[in-house]
Amino acid sequence: METFFAQLANGASTGALYGLLALALVFIFRATDVVNFAQGEMAMFSTYLGWSISRPLSLSWIPFLGVDRHLNLLTWRPEVFGLPLYLGSENDGLTRLGYLVVLVVTVAIAFVMGALIERLLIRPSEGKNLLNAVIVTLGIFAFLNSLANFRYGPVPQTYPAPFRGDAVDFGLFKMSQHSLFALVVAAVLMIAVYVFFQRTKLGLGVRAAALNPSASQLMGINTGRMLTLGWALAAAIGCVAGMLIAPALSGISPNLMFGILLYGFAAAVLGGLDSALGAVVGGIAVGVGQSMVVQYVGSQWSDIIAFGLIIAILMVRPTGLFGAPAVKKV
Amino acid sequence: MHQTAHYRDGVERFVPSPSEAVLLAALVLFCWKLYGGTENDAVAGLSSVVVVVVAWVVGVSLRAALNDMRWWLLLGFLVALIVPWLGANTFQVGVMSQVCVFALLIFGLNVVTGYTGQISLGHGALVGISAYIIAILSSNYGWNVFAAMTVGISVTTAFGFVLGIPALRLAGPYLAIATLAAALIFPPLLKLDTFEDYTGGIQGLHETRLSPPGPIESFLKEHAPSDAYQNDFQRRKFAEESYLYYISLAAGVVGLVTLWNLGRSRFGRAFVAVRDSEVAATSMGINVPLYKVTAFGISALYAGFAGAAFFLVIAFVAPESFDLVNLSINPLAYLVIGGLATTGGPVVGAFGYMWVPRVINKIATVSGDFDKLQGAMTGLLLIVVMTRLPQGVWGGVRRVNALSWQRLAGDSWAWAFxxxxxxxxxxxxxxxxxxxxxxxxxxxxxxxxxxxxxxxxxxxxxxxxxxxxxxxxxxxxxxxxxxxxx
Known part of the structure; x- marks a missing residue:
């Protein structure tokens, strides 16, 4: 029984990470109707940016120009209001405040990156065959993957976690602090996305722009800006997901995210592509199911059963567990 | 099919249109390369001129009979016939055989995604099923390869109908993910211990390649280009590769012709009607579920043939050969790049699928500049083509083909001034x-x-x-x- 609960906790925390990525997919799907194959790589790339920021200046502050190698900034340790951002002199030592600063900065960068990707690369394909935009996201996928391989190399890099203390004992099971943190962040982001889409005027605008671009344009919504916003926010959520996934696994590497993205797809579809709640619940379901199968059936069955179940569930509920049935006006 | 917009009469009949001029220029380059290696420049130039003049006369006199699109395909077919003599080594001939294999797969995807509008990311599994059944029957049970192929293709087609059932309930991205799940289940299934005796587990199954029958082999060996294939071993290799190439070319051409006819048949029209509006199609008396499942079935038939050709050409199957990106996602991407719901698009797509990474690799090795960024270049190419040619490359070819000199001049004047x-x-x-x-x-x-x-x-x-x-x-x-x- 103990292993059961341990696996449950384990699966739930991995699942929360799938759910976060699924949340980003849901965001883009609701904003532009596009299934974004590049989501995982966008998350990976922004996590790498965060990784380079999180290291002391001497290592790689400015990720592309390589200027950092020529600057002699080995001894500089930035502080905020006298509080240190780095622990001691180790490369991967960030204080909690430092982690927060890095998180905020990286999410901001990811936001801009998402907006630029939409504005410069996706926009020309909008309003055409839906597959065109999907192929463009495949192109972005290949581009970012190769760029990360080129800049950071294939070797996984350790990524700092904000909470590294002992595992919390819940009696029935133990959970590492990082997993708990990931669960909390997933829940908070899920609620935030739900509130954004259902309770704010901006979210309503984004939904309207996706549902009927021409009508919402007539209603005075700047549809182009809504689409850009959708991509930017999705990239930001994906960035948070990446920054939580990297320390939970063996670190960040260029090919880390594609496998996780597939589970993210599964989670998003399971929950219903247009439901924020569904994304996180679907993610946790996929994560728990996966760890149960690994524990009780055998690891080689995990993909077979996970994806087989997804097909089965879709056959019963064609728009996922929480998705609204598709209503099409003729 | 598509008709070009302009019909010429009088003197204009003898003036090649811009697209024909491009073809003639390509022919000049081709002749130059063909003769340039062996003869001196004067002979090369003279023979180029002769060939081009002949091509021009033939082209102008046949233009009324062949509409312009078929020109491209006919020329492509003629070039395809002499491919083994154009390549510098057997590797390139092998790649061309694989172009035919993946063309078959992309034809199948075109039926289901191009004509019927159902996104399928599961076709890698169909190809794998076909190839594996043939491999198991012929290597474990000693069946004749062609008997095994019949079974493999039939079973794959049946699986295609099964894969079509989700299409009745699911739409758009949900169907895409369901089929993607099918493609993801396939490789781990092959690796299971339970089936290892049959599937060979992670190692996969090796099979000796089909060797050409005696007379064909000796003919091919005798006529192998002497400068590239000098000794007997190389010539035998050439004969082997070329034989497989012609088999897969034959399969590819049959696939192309059937796809062409399918697109214009009752089935093809019904598929397009289902894609454009299910409600309208129903009200026209089309049995939408039946046609949806049929589209998957026909498409699986192509995938089955692709699997058979895959087995013949590569003679090796392993779970990793049928991974998601290589056999399910990339073929779909290159189908869209080539041109959805067209006949020529899948052919262009198959070429792109095999050659784009190789050409980029070649450029990278030669220039040494972006060795580690090859993936980025491929991705960028996908983005550029998709954005600037939303109808795919074939749509671009059509646009160029419909261009007259006046239009070209007018457009460039407008663009520039x-x-x-x-x-x-x-x-x-x-x-x-x-x-x-x-x-x-x-x-x-x-x-x-x-x-x-x-x-x-x-x-x-x-x-x-x-x-x-x-x-x-x-x-x-x-x-x-x-x-x-x-």
Whole structure:
């Protein structure tokens, strides 16, 4: 029984990470109707940016120009209001405040990156065959993957976690602090996305722009800006997901995210592509199911059963567990 | 099929259209290369001229009979027939065989995604099922290869009908993910211990390649190009590869012709009707579920043939051969790049699928500049083609094909002389920036910047122009540019 609960906790925390990525997919799907194959790589790339920021200046502050190698900034340790951002002199030592600063900065960068990707690369394909935009996201996928391989190399890099203390004992099971943190962040982001889409005027605008671009344009919504916003926010959520996934696994590497993205797809579809709640619940379901199968059936069955179940569930509920049935006006 | 917009009469009949001029120029280059290696330049030049004049006369006299699109395909077919003699080594012939294999797969995807509008990411599994059944039957049970193929293709087609059942309930991205799940289940299933005796587990199954029958082998060996294949071993290799190439070419051509006819048949029209509006199709008396499942079945038939050809050409199957990206996602991507719901598009797509990574690899090795960024270049190419040719490459070919000299001249005049000075200033600035990047950061980054210039929508740049215009109200927005933007 103990292993059961341990696996449950384990699966739930991995699942929360799938759910976060699924949340980003849901965001883009609701904003532009596009299934974004590049989501995982966008998350990976922004996590790498965060990784380079999180290291002391001497290592790689400015990720592309390589200027950092020529600057002699080995001894500089930035502080905020006298509080240190780095622990001691180790490369991967960030204080909690430092982690927060890095998180905020990286999410901001990811936001801009998402907006630029939409504005410069996706926009020309909008309003055409839906597959065109999907192929463009495949192109972005290949581009970012190769760029990360080129800049950071294939070797996984350790990524700092904000909470590294002992595992919390819940009696029935133990959970590492990082997993708990990931669960909390997933829940908070899920609620935030739900509130954004259902309770704010901006979210309503984004939904309207996706549902009927021409009508919402007539209603005075700047549809182009809504689409850009959708991509930017999705990239930001994906960035948070990446920054939580990297320390939970063996670190960040260029090919880390594609496998996780597939589970993210599964989670998003399971929950219903247009439901924020569904994304996180679907993610946790996929994560728990996966760890149960690994524990009780055998690891080689995990993909077979996970994806087989997804097909089965879709056959019963064609728009996922929480998705609204598709209503099409003729 | 598509008819070109312009019919010529009088003297104009003897003037090649722009697209025909491109074809003739390609022919000149081709002849030059063919003769240039062995003869001196004068002979090469003279024979090029003769060939081109003959081609021109034949082309002009046959133009009425063959509409212009078929020209491209016919020429392609003629070139395809002599491919083994064009390649420098057997590796290239092997790649061309694989072009035919993947063309079959992409034809199948075209039926289901192009004509019927159902996105399938599960076709890798179908190809795998076919190839594996043939491999198991022929290597474990000693069946005749062609008998095994019959069974493999039939079973795959049946599986295709099964894969079509989700299409009745699911739409759009949900169907895409369901089929993707099917493709993801397939490789781990093969690796299971339970089936290892049959499937060979992770190692997969090896099979000896089909060797050509005696007379064909000796004919091919005798006629192998002597400069590239000098000893007997190389000539036997050539005969082997060419034989497999002709088998897969035959399969590919049959696939192409059937696809062409399918597109124009009752089935093809029904598929397109289902894609465009299910409600309208139903009200026209089309049994939508039946046609949806049939589309998957027909498409699986192609995939089954692709699997059979895959087994013949590669003679090795392993779970990793049928991974998601290589056999399910990339073929679909290259189908869209080639042109959805067209006949020529899948052919172009199959070429791109096999050759784009190899050509980029070649360029990278030669220039040594972006060795580690090959994936980025491929991705960028996907983005550029998809953005600038939304109908795919074949759509672009059609557009070029429908172009007359007058139209071309008019368009380029309009493009060049109806722009504001601001446009030219911007272009010059962009050129300077690209050159500076190439000079100081690296050629690769300059290529990236150039791609961004090509891809990014006009209004981004004209938005920048608007900012400048606000600073200098004297610059007026040009009417034709305005139309261009909206």
């Amino acid at each position: 109806q722009r504001s000075p601001l446009f030219w200033a911007g272009l010059a600035l962009a050129a300077v920036v690209v050159v500076l990047i190439a000079q100081f950061i690296g050629t690769v980054w300059a290529v990236f910047a150039l791609a961004l210039l090509i891809v990014a929508p006009h209004d981004v740049w004209s938005g920048a122009g608007d900012v400048l215009r606000r600073l200098n109200p004297g610059w007026k927005r040009n009417a034709s540019i305005q139309a261009d933007v909206t």
